[in-house]
Amino acid sequence: MEFSIKSKNPEKQESACVVVGVFESGKLTTAAGAIDKSSNHYLSDVIRHGDMNGKAGSTTLLRDVPGTACQRVLLVGLGKEKEFREKEYGAAIRTAVKFLKDTGATDAALFLTEIPVKKKSVAWRIRQAVIITRETLYRFDQFKSQKNNEFLLKRIDLAVDRKTKPVIAEEALAQGQAIAEGVALARTLGDLPGNICTPAYLADTAKRIAADHALECEVLERSDMESLGMHSLLSVAKGSHQPPKLIVLHYKGGKANDKPVVLVGKGITFDTGGISLKPGEGMDEMKFDMCGAASVLGTIKAAALMQLPLNLTVIVPSVENMPGGNASKPGDIVTSLSGQTIEILNTDAEGRLILCDALTYAERFHPTAVVDIATLTGACVIALGHVASGLFANDDDFAAELLAMGSEAGDRAWHLPLWDDYQDQLKSNFADMANIGGRPAGSVTAACFLSRFAKKFTWAHLDIAGTAWKSGAEKGATGRPVALLTHFLLNRAGKLEN
Structure with a gap:
C-alpha cells in the first residue's frame, strides 16, 4: 500500500474515492462541508432524506457527486461529536478502509485525518491512520491453495490542512509506515x-x-x-x-x-x-x-x-x-x-x-x-x-x-x-x-x-x-x-x- 500526504481541497481531489465524515447530528466535517457547498448541498440532501444518519460505523457511497473531480464520495458515520476521541477516530478509519477494499477504487483520498481529536496532534492522526489501514488490510493466506484476489486499492492520500507543516506530516507518515x-x-x-x-x-x-x-x-x-x-x-x-x-x-x-x-x-x-x-x-x-x-x-x-x-x-x-x-x-x-x-x-x-x-x-x-x-x-x-x-x-x-x-x-x-x-x-x-x-x-x-x-x-x-x-x-x-x-x-x- 502506497501512502502520501495531500493538502488539496476535497472537491478538487481527482481520486477514485474521497472519504469524508458525518457526525450523528448530521453535522458535516470541514471536508464534507466543502463538498456540500461545491455540489449545491448534495450531501445535505442525502442526510435530510435519511440515507446517512451519522451513526458510528455507518457508510454511504455516492457516485458522480456534482461539483467534484472524484468518481465517488464515501460518507463515514462518526457518532456523536462530543464523544469523538481516539477510539472513535480509529474506528472511523477502520470502517472506511474495510469499505474501500471491497469497492473498485484503486486509490482514495482520506479526509478523516483532518478531523480534530481532543489532545491529539495531526502527527498522531497520520501515524494512527497508516497503522490502522495496514492492520485492516493484513491477511495471512500463504498456505492456502486458493488465494484471495489482490485488493484493487493501491494508494491512499492522507489529507492535512494547509496550516500543517509538511515536515511534521511526512515524518509522521514515515513513522506510521515503519511501525x-x-x-x-x-x-x-x-x-x-x-x-x-x-x-x-x-x-x-x-x-x-x-x-x-x-x-x-x-x-x-x-x-x-x-x-x-x-x-x-x-x-x-x-x-x-x-x-x-x-x-x-x-x-x-x-x-x-x-x-x-x-x-x-x-x-x-x-x-x-x-x-x-x-x-x-x-x-x-x-x-x-x-x-x-x-x-x-x-x-x-x-x-x-x-x-x-x-x-x-x-x-x-x-x-x-x-x-x-x-x-x-x-x-x-x-x-x-x-x-x-x-x-x-x-x-x-x-x-x-x-x-x-x-x-x-x-x-x-x-x-x-x-x-x-x-x-x-x-x-x-x-x-x-x-x-x-x-x-x-x-x-x-x-x-x-x-x-x-x-x-x-x-x-x-x-x-x-x-x-x-x-x-x-x-x-x-x-x-x-x-x-x-x-x-x-x-x-x-x-x-x-x-x-x-x-x-x-x-x-x-x-x-x-x-x-x-x-x-x-x-x-x-x-x-x-x-x-x-x-x-x-x-x-x-x-x-x-x-
Missing part, C-alpha cells in the same frame, strides 16, 4: 505454523533483518549456551529435536558510548507444556507462544526503518517445549546463568526458564533499561482479558513511561503489583526457588520470578498472553505490543510528535 511494517512482521511470524516457524527459522529471520538494515546479529547455539551455563534455558529444549537458539540483534543508531535499550522476547515456537502436558483442545494456538519474540523482531525492524538516534539490542531465547524421553521432569533442579538454582515443579511454566537466562545475559550490554515481552501466564488473561497487557516493573517511573506510550499508541497495558509479599510463594525446599508459586496471583508470581534476575538494571515485564493473538473466527496474531514498544522508543529518541 506498520514491524506489526506486519510480528503478525506473520505469529501466524506461521510451528512446523515452519522453529527456533532456526526465527534465527534466519533475524539474520535477514540484520542484512537488510545493516544490523549486527549473533546466534548462540546449544554448545555456546552450555559453555556459558544457561542450563535453565537449555532444560526447556531437552525434549525437542529442534535445536535451541539465543538470538541477539544490535541496532546502533545512537552514539558509540550510549547505553542501549534492551528488549527480550520469549520465543517458544511451540509449547506442548512438556511433561506437564497441556489439554489437547486449543493446543494449536500454542504456536503463538513466540509472539514476544515476534514483537521484538518487529520492533527492531521498525526502529531501523525510522533510523532512530538510539542504541537498541534485542535478545530472543528460542526453544520448542516438547515431551520426550529426555525432557525435563517435575522436580528437576537446574542452575541458571546467574548461578541461582531452580526447582522445576511444572514444565509448562517454561517461558520464565528461558527468559531468566536471557535477562542475565542482558547484563553484559550495560542497558539503560530492559523490557521483556512474553505470552507468560493464563492468569494474566483472567485478570485483564484481551484488552490490556499486564505490566510489571522494578521502577515506578519506568512503568509510568511505558503505560503512557501504550495509551499514546492505542496498545494499552495495566500496571500490576510486584511486591515482595508475593515472593514467598516461590520458596522451594530443595533449590533457591521454584518455577511456580501456585494458583493465587499467577501472573504476579511469574513476574516476581523474573525480577530475581533483573536486579542490576531498570526492568519491566509485559505479559501479553491475553493480547498477542485472537481466537475464534478472527484467530490470528495481533502484532501487539509492537506499537507500544515503538512509541516508547520514539519517545526515548525525542522523535514523538504527539
Whole structure:
C-alpha cells in the first residue's frame, strides 16, 4: 500500500474515492462541508432524506457527486461529536478502509485525518491512520491453495490542512509506515505454523533483518549456551529435536558510548507444556507462544526503518517445549546463568526458564533499561482479558513511561503489583526457588520470578498472553505490543510528535 500526504481541497481531489465524515447530528466535517457547498448541498440532501444518519460505523457511497473531480464520495458515520476521541477516530478509519477494499477504487483520498481529536496532534492522526489501514488490510493466506484476489486499492492520500507543516506530516507518515511494517512482521511470524516457524527459522529471520538494515546479529547455539551455563534455558529444549537458539540483534543508531535499550522476547515456537502436558483442545494456538519474540523482531525492524538516534539490542531465547524421553521432569533442579538454582515443579511454566537466562545475559550490554515481552501466564488473561497487557516493573517511573506510550499508541497495558509479599510463594525446599508459586496471583508470581534476575538494571515485564493473538473466527496474531514498544522508543529518541 502506497501512502502520501495531500493538502488539496476535497472537491478538487481527482481520486477514485474521497472519504469524508458525518457526525450523528448530521453535522458535516470541514471536508464534507466543502463538498456540500461545491455540489449545491448534495450531501445535505442525502442526510435530510435519511440515507446517512451519522451513526458510528455507518457508510454511504455516492457516485458522480456534482461539483467534484472524484468518481465517488464515501460518507463515514462518526457518532456523536462530543464523544469523538481516539477510539472513535480509529474506528472511523477502520470502517472506511474495510469499505474501500471491497469497492473498485484503486486509490482514495482520506479526509478523516483532518478531523480534530481532543489532545491529539495531526502527527498522531497520520501515524494512527497508516497503522490502522495496514492492520485492516493484513491477511495471512500463504498456505492456502486458493488465494484471495489482490485488493484493487493501491494508494491512499492522507489529507492535512494547509496550516500543517509538511515536515511534521511526512515524518509522521514515515513513522506510521515503519511501525506498520514491524506489526506486519510480528503478525506473520505469529501466524506461521510451528512446523515452519522453529527456533532456526526465527534465527534466519533475524539474520535477514540484520542484512537488510545493516544490523549486527549473533546466534548462540546449544554448545555456546552450555559453555556459558544457561542450563535453565537449555532444560526447556531437552525434549525437542529442534535445536535451541539465543538470538541477539544490535541496532546502533545512537552514539558509540550510549547505553542501549534492551528488549527480550520469549520465543517458544511451540509449547506442548512438556511433561506437564497441556489439554489437547486449543493446543494449536500454542504456536503463538513466540509472539514476544515476534514483537521484538518487529520492533527492531521498525526502529531501523525510522533510523532512530538510539542504541537498541534485542535478545530472543528460542526453544520448542516438547515431551520426550529426555525432557525435563517435575522436580528437576537446574542452575541458571546467574548461578541461582531452580526447582522445576511444572514444565509448562517454561517461558520464565528461558527468559531468566536471557535477562542475565542482558547484563553484559550495560542497558539503560530492559523490557521483556512474553505470552507468560493464563492468569494474566483472567485478570485483564484481551484488552490490556499486564505490566510489571522494578521502577515506578519506568512503568509510568511505558503505560503512557501504550495509551499514546492505542496498545494499552495495566500496571500490576510486584511486591515482595508475593515472593514467598516461590520458596522451594530443595533449590533457591521454584518455577511456580501456585494458583493465587499467577501472573504476579511469574513476574516476581523474573525480577530475581533483573536486579542490576531498570526492568519491566509485559505479559501479553491475553493480547498477542485472537481466537475464534478472527484467530490470528495481533502484532501487539509492537506499537507500544515503538512509541516508547520514539519517545526515548525525542522523535514523538504527539
